[in-house]
């Protein structure tokens with residue numbers, strides 16, 4: 001995988017078994033639901049760019065990269081017809097979908113012999129926590145891993161802008177408006193500001209040029 005190899009060159013090297021395990025998980029996720037796998041790859045790339053823009057150290061950048069790649073891997077344990085259901089989910093289905101964070105942690109269990117993947121595991125488990133404490137686990141802001149806060153933001157942007165089987169993706173500007181609207185409740189304000197600096201203004205300038 002291109003960005004994992006690039007990362008190795010920057011000095012963060014993981015044992016071969018870990019890389020193979022991650023690749024196998026992503027391969028299996030693609031076989032189960034290609035949309036989710038493609039989403040994970042995009043989220044990991046955006047999370048890494050944001051982590052770099054925030055001047056996080058290489059280890060923290062790598063956590064963002066791998067947690068991004070694997071954040072929704074637990075959806076492999078949920079039927080594809082529920083993941084791509086065009087109609088509103090039943091309460092039972094919704095409760096099951098919410099379990100994907102825990103399923104993800106189970107799936108990467110063998111990797112957590114490495115301290116690095118214990119951090120990735122926490123970032124995956126808590127990637128739906130909100131800074132107002134109203135997330136899946138009602139975790140208080142100070143206990144939410146930084147990588148989880150970053151992933152929540154890029155995950156939201158990708159979810160809004162990507163096409164789903166049941167609806168067309170909305171514009172990047174709509175996604176940025178949502179970040180601003182929920183900044184300070186759902187999202188960390190400083191990370192939102194950084195996201196808008198890194199992606200927002202550049203995209204807006206491009207749009208203006210094209211107009």
Ligand SMILES: [Fe+2]
Pocket residue numbers: 071072100127128
């Ligand atoms: Fe998720």
